[in-house]
Amino acid sequence: MSKKIWFLTGNLGKVKEAEQHLNKLGYEVEQLIIDEEISEPQADDLYLVAQAKINQALPHLANKEDMLLVEDAGLFIQNLNGFPGVYSAYALKTIGCNGILKLLSHLQSQDPVMNGQLREAEFQAVAALWNGQEIIFGNGKCPGWISQEINGEDGFGFDPIFVPFDLDGLGNALTAGNYGETSTHGATFGAVELEKKQLFSHRTRALNDLITQL
Ligand code: IMP
Numbered sequence: 001m002s003k004k005i006w007f008l009t010g011n012l013g014k015v016k017e018a019e020q021h022l023n024k025l026g027y028e029v030e031q032l033i034i035d036e037e038i039s040e041p042q043a044d045d046l047y048l049v050a051q052a053k054i055n056q057a058l059p060h061l062a063n064k065e066d067m068l069l070v071e072d073a074g075l076f077i078q079n080l081n082g083f084p085g086v087y088s089a090y091a092l093k094t095i096g097c098n099g100i101l102k103l104l105s106h107l108q109s110q111d112p113v114m115n116g117q118l119r120e121a122e123f124q125a126v127a128a129l130w131n132g133q134e135i136i137f138g139n140g141k142c143p144g145w146i147s148q149e150i151n152g153e154d155g156f157g158f159d160p161i162f163v164p165f166d167l168d169g170l171g172n173a174l175t176a177g178n179y180g181e182t183s184t185h186g187a188t189f190g191a192v193e194l195e196k197k198q199l200f201s202h203r204t205r206a207l208n209d210l211i212t213q214l
Pocket of ligand 1: 071072073074075088089090092123155156157158159189
């Protein structure tokens with residue numbers, strides 16, 4: 001009999017993505033919807049946020065044998081000391097992509113690729129799983145830089161202002177200005193196909209990291 005993992009998320013796309021990875025390992029993934037509001041602590045790290053969500057959701061598991069998954073992500077901009085980070089959803093709602101570009105406008109350069117370090121940022125994701133006994137964590141990162149302007153209409157969130165660094169043949173991220181086998185060629189996540197974005201995805205990496213510990 002396959003073991004059930006409840007995924008606490010409002011996003012069905014994330015459930016599908018988790019299914020892709022976990023079904024083949026013999027786990028059944030189902031979306032967990034809780035009526036009462038889950039609060040996010042004022043913590044500056046994704047692990048604490050994910051852990052707080054697990055603790056609040058655990059009493060809602062009908063079968064204590066089941067597992068519980070949460071996932072939290074954010075955009076961390078180096079020159080803003082990691083802002084918006086754990087406040088990414090709030091920052092998106094309030095100042096949006098344009099607000100982030102304004103905050104970085106003093107870092108404008110003629111050549112944003114060569115000057116990528118100045119606008120360096122990374123998406124980070126933490127996946128946390130209650131396995132019936134304890135919480136195990138996986139983390140994933142996607143380094144890159146913030147574009148000079150909004151570009152592309154695909155994706156969500158900060159996708160239209162984020163350009164990932166290229167990946168080498170093994171899928172590892174390179175550093176600013178280096179060319180690798182997988183590249184968006186300077187395009188933001190908002191201007192590439194979802195399939196392409198998945199190759200760089202912090203979320204997929206976090207889930208894979210978690211899976212190696214199952
Ligand atoms: P969540 O924890 O996955 O809901 O992400 C929190 C916030 O981070 C989102 O509302 C977005 O603003 C931002 N974010 C996380 N992942 C991505 C991504 O892959 N692309 C764009 N924005 C993202």
